[in-house]
Amino acid sequence: MSETPLLSARLLTRNYPGVRALDAVNFDLLPSEVHVLFGENGAGKSTLISILSGALRPSSGHIEMRGEVVNFASVHEARQRGISAVFQEFSLIPQMTVEENLFLGAEHRQGVFLDKRAMRAEAVRLLDELGFALPPNRQADHLTRAEQQMLEIAKAFRSELSVLILDEPTASLTAHETKRLFALIRQLTAKGVGIIYITHRMGEIRQIGDRISVLRDGRHVKTLSLDAADDATLVRLMSGRDVGAVFPRIKHPRARKSANAIDDAVLRLDRLSTEGGAVKDVSLHVNRGEIVGMAGLVGSGKSAAMRAAFGIVPVAAGRVFYGGAEITGQMPKQAIRRGFLYLPADRKHDGLVMMRAARESISLAALDVPPFCRGGIFINRRDEKRQVAALAEQLNLSPNQPERAVEHFSGGNQQKLMLARSLTRDFDLIVFDEPTVGVDVGARVAIYRFIAALAESGVTVVIVSSDLPEILHLSSRAYVFCRGRITAEIPRARLSEEAMLKHFFDKEQAA
Ligand SMILES: Nc1ncnc2c1ncn2[C@@H]1O[C@H](COP(=O)(O)OP(=O)(O)OP(=O)(O)O)[C@@H](O)[C@H]1O
């Protein structure tokens, strides 16, 4: 190719204790292209873009920008050259507002004073252009994960760009915001900007990508044009093997009439509303042996309803019943004792203890049951280790080192660590909140099979998901949420993406 690349990696290598995260990787980004980086969890994608964006130094190798060798000492330096990245892990300051985060390190000033008016105007303009409905004065830790994601993306857009790097930007966005983002990406490429785009979603790759580079175990496997590659080829390049059908066949129990179904409910919400109003007057039931899907846009209340049932979100009105007994307002710990587990979408904030060994995060939900504990006081270390090792194996944890700190695992492998928790004791009801966010195709298959096996062994399952195919293929019944309320209950026989989407928006939003 005669065109000079915007940005190139030349034999980039990065070592960590015990792991070579990148191994002599070459990579070129051309002007105006969307170059997808594809690979299993732990393949080295985030490591590569961290180096390209100045966040991380290589152990060896170098970067070239328009054919000229460059050394970035920091993210700031890379940004000055027009390279901006949105990382998998967010860099927002929780106590600061949307606009303060937006202009962090690039504040508008009038003399020595911050020019607050100019910043507010600029923030409003930028958010408006992006189509992100974020209040500029809201504190970052009061935003949902999707809103935080939008804010991170907005930060990248605030300066002149020649290279934009996005690490799984749509992992917690819904169809609507994703569409906006793709439109913006097209505007940028039309102006010559090059985009590096990391995603595990095959559908997205086709929609937005021009070329694709596959990484495996830290090595560059192949770069090819997306026209020339079918999905099966990509998955084979990524994993080095064939992966079968993504969704398992599930034997669902026969649908019962809903009148007596309520008597058999494992979980029942009766006119539930939460403090803050995320959930308004919601009634639903989940029967024994069912897999019930909860669909809806980000912020529609599907997740909040389940969090309230589990005891993480305060209940303002209404009641929660579990196995016939009322549990309204109980602590999560009590729910877990009763056999009810909720696995959160936000692994960093709710789910995992980042600095501690992965082993501890896995066994956290199980520490008061055998074999992890004997007599309720002592943790049996040897049994714990053996169990955890078996679980890590089952979920294909990479690297398979349970003693490694959680924060040192790649994003998708952190997700697996959280799932491993549901395996550590017998639960009657497990709520999976966005179970496959950031997970590679191979692991996704493993997670779906795992959920199917749980259901077939008699565990009742709830899947909260923004991924419609996921709900469609796994659920025996689904509820759709919109603005805190249930807008539809759809039985298996009528379940389709269209049927669910129809209830995603109320009249006001559709207008
Ligand atoms: N700070 C760190 N300390 C030790 N090992 C690390 C660190 N960061 C990453 N690694 C290791 O480097 C390898 C590559 O990780 P990386 O985050 O680049 O993967 P990835 O392709 O982005 O995966 P994912 O799809 O799960 O996000 C993994 O084996 C990971 O455990």
Ligand SMILES: [Mg+2]
């Ligand atoms: Mg990553």
